[in-house]
Amino acid sequence: MTSTAPTSTTPPRPRRGGSMRRHQTRTAYTFLLVPLIFFLIVRFLPTLSALRLSVFDWNILKEQQPFVGIENYERLFADEKFGQALRNTALYAVIGVPAQIALGLVVALMLNRIQALRGLFRALYFAPYVTPIVAAAWVWQWLFSPQFGPINTFLIWLNIPPQNFLTSPTQSLATTAALVVWQNLGFQIVLFLAGLAAIPRSYYEAAEIDGANGTQTFWKITLPLLNPTIVFSVVTGTISYLQLFTQVVNLNFTDQGGPLGSTMTVALYIYQIAFGRYQMGYASAITVVLFLIILAITLIQLRFLTRKYDL
Amino acid sequence: MTTHPARPDERPAATAGQPQPRRRVNTPTLLAYVVLSVGIVVTLFPFMWMLLTSLKGFQELFNLSFLPAAPTLDNYRQVLVETEFIRWFGNSLLVAGVTTASVLFFDSMVGYTLAKFDFPGKNIIFILILSTLMIPTEMLVIPWFVGVSDLQLTQSTPGAYFAIMFPGLISAFGVFLMRQFFETLPDDLLEAARIDGMSEFGIFWRIALPLVRPALASLAIFTFLGNWNAFLWPLIVIQKPEFRTLPVGTALFNGEAGTQWGLIMAASSLAVIPVLIVFAIFQKQIIEGIVLTGMKG
Numbered sequence: 374m375t376s377t378a379p380t381s382t383t384p385p386r387p388r389r390g391g392s393m394r395r396h397q398t399r400t401a402y403t404f405l406l407v408p409l410i411f412f413l414i415v416r417f418l419p420t421l422s423a424l425r426l427s428v429f430d431w432n433i434l435k436e437q438q439p440f441v442g443i444e445n446y447e448r449l450f451a452d453e454k455f456g457q458a459l460r461n462t463a464l465y466a467v468i469g470v471p472a473q474i475a476l477g478l479v480v481a482l483m484l485n486r487i488q489a490l491r492g493l494f495r496a497l498y499f500a501p502y503v504t505p506i507v508a509a510a511w512v513w514q515w516l517f518s519p520q521f522g523p524i525n526t527f528l529i530w531l532n533i534p535p536q537n538f539l540t541s542p543t544q545s546l547a548t549t550a551a552l553v554v555w556q557n558l559g560f561q562i563v564l565f566l567a568g569l570a571a572i573p574r575s576y577y578e579a580a581e582i583d584g585a586n587g588t589q590t591f592w593k594i595t596l597p598l599l600n601p602t603i604v605f606s607v608v609t610g611t612i613s614y615l616q617l618f619t620q621v622v623n624l625n626f627t628d629q630g631g632p633l634g635s636t637m638t639v640a641l642y643i644y645q646i647a648f649g650r651y652q653m654g655y656a657s658a659i660t661v662v663l664f665l666i667i668l669a670i671t672l673i674q675l676r677f678l679t680r681k682y683d684l
Numbered sequence: 685m686t687t688h689p690a691r692p693d694e695r696p697a698a699t700a701g702q703p704q705p706r707r708r709v710n711t712p713t714l715l716a717y718v719v720l721s722v723g724i725v726v727t728l729f730p731f732m733w734m735l736l737t738s739l740k741g742f743q744e745l746f747n748l749s750f751l752p753a754a755p756t757l758d759n760y761r762q763v764l765v766e767t768e769f770i771r772w773f774g775n776s777l778l779v780a781g782v783t784t785a786s787v788l789f790f791d792s793m794v795g796y797t798l799a800k801f802d803f804p805g806k807n808i809i810f811i812l813i814l815s816t817l818m819i820p821t822e823m824l825v826i827p828w829f830v831g832v833s834d835l836q837l838t839q840s841t842p843g844a845y846f847a848i849m850f851p852g853l854i855s856a857f858g859v860f861l862m863r864q865f866f867e868t869l870p871d872d873l874l875e876a877a878r879i880d881g882m883s884e885f886g887i888f889w890r891i892a893l894p895l896v897r898p899a900l901a902s903l904a905i906f907t908f909l910g911n912w913n914a915f916l917w918p919l920i921v922i923q924k925p926e927f928r929t930l931p932v933g934t935a936l937f938n939g940e941a942g943t944q945w946g947l948i949m950a951a952s953s954l955a956v957i958p959v960l961i962v963f964a965i966f967q968k969q970i971i972e973g974i975v976l977t978g979m980k981g
Contacts, residue, residue, distance in 0.1 A: 398803040400884045405809065408794045411854045416816040419827035426826065433833075480723060483716040496967050497724050500731070503963045503970070505913050507931040508952035511938050512734045515945055521746050523733060555727070560974065567975040587712075616820055619915040619931075626939045640916070643822045648920055653826050660823035671818050 420664075423657045431654035438654075445658035455659065457634050458642040461546060465638065466614035468550045469557075474606050476554070477561025478599075482591075484562070485569055495566070499559030506556065510623035513552045514539065539624055542635040549636050552620050557613075561606060568602030569595070608674040612667055616640050639663055734956070738949035745946055759950035769954060771926065772933030779849050779918075779929055780911040786853040787907045788900055794854075795862025796888050800874060810863070816856045824851070825920055832921060844927045848918050852911055858903050861973070865899040866892065902973030905966050912959065930955055 430441045449455055480498060484491055501509065516522050517538040525535040538548045572595065580590045618640040622629065629645065630637035639659065647656035737745070739755040763769050798810050828851065837843040869892060877887045893900070915931045922928055928936070934955050938948045963970065 394802070397801050401797050401801040401803040401806070404793050404797040404801075404884075404888075408790050408813075408854050408859075409809070411790075412813060412816060412856075415828075415851060415853075416819060416824070416856075417812075419824045419831075420819050422827035422830075423823045426830075433830075480720065483720050486713055486716040487720070494720050494724065495971070496964075498727055499967070499971070500960060500963065501727060503909060503959055504731075505931060505934075505955045505959060507913075507915060507935045507938075508734075508955040509730070511934075511948050511952050512730050515737065515949065516730060516733060521945075523750075555730070558727070563971050563974045616822065618822075622915075623935055623938075626935070640820075640822050644916070644920075647826050648829075653830065657823075657826055660820065660826065663820050664818075664823050667818055667820055 423660055423664075426654050426657035427661050429654045431652070431657075433651040433653060441654070445655050446662075448655065449658055449662065454634065454637070455639075455642060458637045458639045461635070461637055462615055462617065462639045464546060465550050465553070465617055466611050468547065469553050469614050470607060470610040472550070473554045473557045473561050473610065474603065476558055477565050477606075480558070480562050481565035481569060482595075484566060495559075495562065498562050501556045502559040504556070506619045507623050509556060510552060510620050513548075514624055514626075517548055540632055542631070542633040545625070545631040545635045549620055549624050549631075552624065553614070553617065556620075557610070564602055564606060565599065568599045572598045604674065604677050608670060611670055615663065615667060615670075618644065731956070734949050734952055737945060738953045740946055742944075742946060759946040760954070762947055763950045763954060767937055767951070768925065768928070768933060769937075769951065772928050772930045773954075775845075775927060775933075776912055776930040778845065780908045782845075783849050783852045783911045784904055784907045787855050787858050788904055790854045791858030791903065792862045792866075792893060792896070792900065793888065794859045795864075796866045796892055798859070799863045799866035800869070800871070800892070810859075813856050813859050821851075821916060825917055828917070829920055838921070838923050838927075844922070844924065847921050848927065848929065849911075851917055852907070852914070855907065858907065861903055862896070862899060865896045869895055898969065898972070901966070901969040905962075905970050906973055909959070 427445055428440060428442055429438050430444070431438045484494060487494075517524050519525060519535060519537045519540055522538070524538070528535055536544060539545050576594050576598070577590065580594055585593065617638045621631070621636050621638050621641050622644075625631045625636060630641060640663075643656050643659050643663070646652050646659065736750065736752060738759050739757070740752040741754060741756045741758065744752055744754070794813070798806060832838065832847045835843075837847040873891060874887055877891050878884075882890070913931060914929070915935070918929045918932050919935075922932055934951050937951060941947045941951075
């Protein structure tokens with residue numbers, strides 16, 4: 374503010390600095406008071422509380438809750454079931470994330486080619502994403518039922534022997550991952566459509582003039598320019614797979630963790646230890662490890678994608 | 685219908701049957717339609733199967749015909765009459781509704797403050813709020829559970845509902861989304877209202893909020909869906925059957941129903957259909973919301 378004469382476009386403001394800034398600060402903190410207290414009580418303090426719990430032998434059913442230092446963590450590294458849950462969880466991410474990204478990209482590219490019915494197709498692909506997970510998981514159970522499921526009927530019709538799917542230790546994890554991919558696909562498609570729309574047309578026009586064919590255009594222009602979207606999908610996708618719970622619980626409801634623990638995830642294992650056996654200390658130690666993994670992935674993302682917090 | 689960002693070369697689709705002036709229906713386009721149609725059939729098959737099975741009587745369930753020979757609504761009658769389904773639905777409506785109202789109010793207030801005010805600690809507060817997105821729910825549910833037990837919240841009816849709701853009452857994701865939108869508002873507008881002597885809260889409530897209605901719609905739908913489908917925390921915290929939300933009620937009922945697949949499919953259909961109707965109405969805002977967060981991420 375340099376002009377002293379007030380004009381219609383720049384109304385006179387209170388003196389810069391001093392009173393104005395104090396007024397702004399006071400208002401801002403008044404507005405932020407309740408939310409800040411909320412974040413403190415519901416997010417930050419419980420996080421510290423989980424860290425604290427993880428060094429105690431804390432069982433809700435017992436009077437004694439001795440301090441045990443890193444014993445919970447030592448137990449965790451020797452725990453075969455936790456190892457299996459961790460391996461399964463990694464496997465879910467390794468199967469699910471590339472599958473949903475590849476399928477999402479193919480569908481998005483196809484949708485970009487067509488004009489009629491485009492919005493309808495996109496909406497139909499998106500429907501599973503808003504479908505309640507619990508209901509979808511039970512439908513999935515029935516679809517893949519070894520004796521009565523339509524999928525096996527279809528396989529028999531193709532002269533392929535029927536499979537056990539969710540009741541087989543070797544197929545249950547892939548069947549579960551398929552459900553998650555089916556649910557996430559619509560979300561991926563929408564992300565990729567947005568990413569594709571952001572690529573300037575002039576690039577493609579230039580490529581056409583230079584005589585590039587479709588394949589070259591895809592590898593040299595589309596894919597590199599979609600890179601931010603792909604990184605975003607990989608990171609958010611991986612973090613969501615690391616917390617897989619609802620689908621796993623509802624797909625093998627009477628046999629939690631699947632045949633021989635083959636679908637057990639870290640989140641389900643935490644749930645069982647904490648709310649099945651009430652070993653809150655040990656369960657907290659596992660959550661701390663999960664948190665560290667997510668933290669590492671997020672930091673890698675920040676490294677790759679220098680996020681700008683401005684428009 | 686078309687909500688995607690328009691491409692410069694886009695024009696309304698030609699009416700069926702007419703050759704399009706600029707784009708011939710060439711082989712790649714035809715192939716795209718074929719691939720997309722096959723994909724749609726696979727994507728929608730679970731929905732069809734769920735609906736058709738839910739209409740089959742008990743004798744028909746296992747003979748695997750695609751269409752029910754004698755469609756019956758008996759499964760639906762049983763679910764609605766003999767279970768607490770309507771109560772679970774009401775519980776979910778209450779929990780998701782109150783949570784959404786709270787998120788809309790507080791998240792827009794925080795987003796507005798972080799976008800439009802200049803004060804010490806502004807950036808650190810924003811980063812702290814965003815960083816809570818990294819904390820997995822699994823890590824928080826144990827301390828939450830211990831806290832809820834210590835306070836004996838679940839002993840009273842309002843307390844039990846509050847215990848289900850409290851983790852979602854303000855969302856970091858919503859703060860991020862609303863801040864993005866408020867940054868685009870011109871300062872002059874707010875400044876003019878200040879000159880007119882309007883209170884700071886009045887400026888926020890009467891001037892800023894109405895201008896970000898599309899963002900509020902997006903946030904409302906996402907929050908509502910997220911809480912409508914929430915499973916882990918409600919499963920942990922709900923002790924008395926009368927407080928069960930739809931996902932918890934459905935999961936436990938399906939577990940008890942064992943092999944009564946007709947009932948399970950009817951219960952699943954009843955859980956899915958309202959959500960799909962809401963989606964059909966608001967798909968524009970839902971998809972725009974994803975585009976915005978994905979692109980600004």
